[in-house]
Amino acid sequence: MNLFASKDDLIRWIGELLKEHIVIAPVQVQEQTLFQPISKAEEVVFDFNNTTLSPKGWFLPPTETLFSVQKDDGKVELVPTQVERDAVIFGLHPCDARGIALMDKPFLEEPSDTLYRERRNRTALIGLACRQAQPECFCTSMGSAPDDPSNVDILLTEVEDGYIVQVVTEKGKTLLPKGLAEYKGKVPAPPELKAVPTREVISAMRELFNDPYWEQVADRCLHCNICAYVCPTCYCFDMRDYADKGKVERVRSWESCQSPGFSLTAGGYDPRTTKGERLRQRFYHKLFYFPEQFQDVACVGCGRCVRDCPVNIDIREVISNLQQVTEAKSGS
Amino acid sequence: MDKELIQQIRDKARNLLEEGTVEGVIGYERASDGVTSRPLFVYNPSDTERLIYDETCAHNLVKYLLDKKGKKMAVVVKPCDSRAINLLLNEGQIERDNVFIIGVGCPGMVETNWNHKSETLQAKCRTCQLSKPVVYDFLAGGEIERQAEEETYSDITEEEAKSVATRRGFWLEQFGHCIRCYACRQVCPGCYCPVCFAERLDPLWLGIRIAPEENDMWQTIRSFHLAGRCIGCNECERVCPVGIPLSLLNRKLEKDVKELFAFQAGLDPEEKPPFATFKKEEVMEFEK
Numbered sequence: 032m033n034l035f036a037s038k039d040d041l042i043r044w045i046g047e048l049l050k051e052h053i054v055i056a057p058v059q060v061q062e063q064t065l066f067q068p069i070s071k072a073e074e075v076v077f078d079f080n081n082t083t084l085s086p087k088g089w090f091l092p093p094t095e096t097l098f099s100v101q102k103d104d105g106k107v108e109l110v111p112t113q114v115e116r117d118a119v120i121f122g123l124h125p126c127d128a129r130g131i132a133l134m135d136k137p138f139l140e141e142p143s144d145t146l147y148r149e150r151r152n153r154t155a156l157i158g159l160a161c162r163q164a165q166p167e168c169f170c171t172s173m174g175s176a177p178d179d180p181s182n183v184d185i186l187l188t189e190v191e192d193g194y195i196v197q198v199v200t201e202k203g204k205t206l207l208p209k210g211l212a213e214y215k216g217k218v219p220a221p222p223e224l225k226a227v228p229t230r231e232v233i234s235a236m237r238e239l240f241n242d243p244y245w246e247q248v249a250d251r252c253l254h255c256n257i258c259a260y261v262c263p264t265c266y267c268f269d270m271r272d273y274a275d276k277g278k279v280e281r282v283r284s285w286e287s288c289q290s291p292g293f294s295l296t297a298g299g300y301d302p303r304t305t306k307g308e309r310l311r312q313r314f315y316h317k318l319f320y321f322p323e324q325f326q327d328v329a330c331v332g333c334g335r336c337v338r339d340c341p342v343n344i345d346i347r348e349v350i351s352n353l354q355q356v357t358e359a360k361s362g363s
Numbered sequence: 364m365d366k367e368l369i370q371q372i373r374d375k376a377r378n379l380l381e382e383g384t385v386e387g388v389i390g391y392e393r394a395s396d397g398v399t400s401r402p403l404f405v406y407n408p409s410d411t412e413r414l415i416y417d418e419t420c421a422h423n424l425v426k427y428l429l430d431k432k433g434k435k436m437a438v439v440v441k442p443c444d445s446r447a448i449n450l451l452l453n454e455g456q457i458e459r460d461n462v463f464i465i466g467v468g469c470p471g472m473v474e475t476n477w478n479h480k481s482e483t484l485q486a487k488c489r490t491c492q493l494s495k496p497v498v499y500d501f502l503a504g505g506e507i508e509r510q511a512e513e514e515t516y517s518d519i520t521e522e523e524a525k526s527v528a529t530r531r532g533f534w535l536e537q538f539g540h541c542i543r544c545y546a547c548r549q550v551c552p553g554c555y556c557p558v559c560f561a562e563r564l565d566p567l568w569l570g571i572r573i574a575p576e577e578n579d580m581w582q583t584i585r586s587f588h589l590a591g592r593c594i595g596c597n598e599c600e601r602v603c604p605v606g607i608p609l610s611l612l613n614r615k616l617e618k619d620v621k622e623l624f625a626f627q628a629g630l631d632p633e634e635k636p637p638f639a640t641f642k643k644e645e646v647m648e649f650e651k
Contacts, residue, residue, distance in 0.1 A: 255546035
């Protein structure tokens with residue numbers, strides 16, 4: 032059943048949620064929109080293009096302490112970081128919700144990642160359907176849609192005088208405010224998106240590992256980590272032990288296959304030293320290794336990498352080029 | 364787009380490739396959004412038709428010469444970018460004989476985002492007075508007279524007038540946004556250490572925490588490494604995905620070096636940079 036909430040209802044609702052939860056929502060920080068914990072409902076931005084960073088950072092923070100070491104009476108104890116409060120991510124777009132569902136696969140598969148699992152269990156997702164698509168959006172080609180409710184607990188859809196509130200899960204039901212009326216109007220049609228044909232990409236990837244194409248694209252790649260850090264499904268990290276002023280802890284931070292040294296082994300050997308090899312790794316992880324292991328392509332079509340790459344390495348173009356290279360090969 | 368200028372670039376690129384003078388040409392082509400531009404590497408004469416040049420061609424292509432060491436390459440170079448060539452020559456990173464510089468005059472680059480170009484000139488272009496590249500082998504389109512629209516260091520002087528506490532607060536907040544994607548380093552023609560201090564494990568200069576204090580350390584050391592070396596292309600600020608105003612740091616150091624040593628990086632291919640030279644008669648005040 033669909034319910035209806037006016038904007039004021041939503042603001043009151045967020046206020047209610049804040050009493051018992053950490054609420055993470057899109058807020059304006061200088062020129063960017065970012066998902067951040069809010070302190071009052073009025074901070075929330077409702078009308079936004081995809082945020083600079085995806086909300087994955089709530090589950091896999093840019094930096095977090097996994098555990099600290101405590102010494103007591105000669106005894107050494109490892110104290111894991113505790114997830115202390117329930118949280119709600121408010122206003123995430125369906126593509127970002129799918130990003131979280133994809134991150135679940137490696138992180139929740141046994142042996143699961145403790146901190147990720149705890150945060151995931153204690154976080155509800157209130158999605159916001161997209162009423163407009165940006166030119167870089169291609170979620171419908173990547174298993175989602177601007178109005179896809181499948182990876183959230185509640186989905187909001189903006190209509191003329193307020194929002195349709197679609198309760199998707201039991202968890203969603205427990206978050207609902209009291210007194211919302213039933214919505215009997217029409218559900219607006221989602222915006223149309225330009226399709227990116229992904230047909231045969233995985234099988235193409237199987238054949239193209241040694242293709243000179245990768246060196247060609249890598250020519251202009253700068254090997255920064257922007258694409259990986261803005262991506263809702265890139266989840267590589269590094270870990271290091273810190274010992275500062277008697278405090279010892281193990282820290283985990285984002286890292287990316289584009290970094291020099293990412294694949295450097297202890298013996299000094301690096302299997303991926305060239306730009307082409309590093310660039311290829313990211314696309315192989317998304318379009319081949321991940322689907323081989325977890326069935327889905329590790330891309331949600333949010334368009335962030337397309338939008339933010341300083342040298343316009345456009346994953347849609349890469350997919351299309353791979354198809355062309357394969358066709359040319361099979362034709363010759 | 365200046366069609367005549369673009370034709371000159373294409374013709375020159377085609378000649379260089381056909382004659383075998385260079386292995387490749389680094390220039391610009393239209394990006395996938397149909398609005399902005401992106402770097403293009405041309406190896407086949409037929410691909411020279413993809414080359415373009417307009418007010419969205421902000422990328423400093425000189426950085427790519429470091430990836431192509433030992434190969435003969437041509438590169439399309441704007442006046443500001445040309446200073447990077449002198450920097451790399453000064454520092455022995457490239458060989459002049461290996462580089463064919465296709466210089467272009469510059470009307471100023473506009474602010475761009477994916478799928479969007481504005482009418483506003485980039486800040487660095489509002490203070491630019493270079494009518495042509497400081498070094499080139501061929502000049503496409505001729506010189507374009509530039510009148511600086513703004514005073515070069517007015518914003519720096521404003522910053523300098525603020526209290527240390529205010530500036531510290533401002534920068535800690537800015538560095539709080541940093542995600543350590545290292546795009547600033549990767550795009551910078553002056554950042555070419557085989558192993559960056561940020562990745563060195565022994566000695567360990569910098570941790571992996573993406574957090575204000577360590578980000579602060581990263582940005583501070585990086586800007587000091589560029590003191591007297593930054594050529595002002597401002598690519599670091601342009602590519603920063605979180606909008607940190609890095610040019611304030613770089614230009615503050617540029618201003619200091621100019622005042623102390625009467626030196627600006629990349630203007631002269633022969634003059635040794637102040638931090639790469641030592642004169643016995645130099646006595647710093649702290650030594651008195």
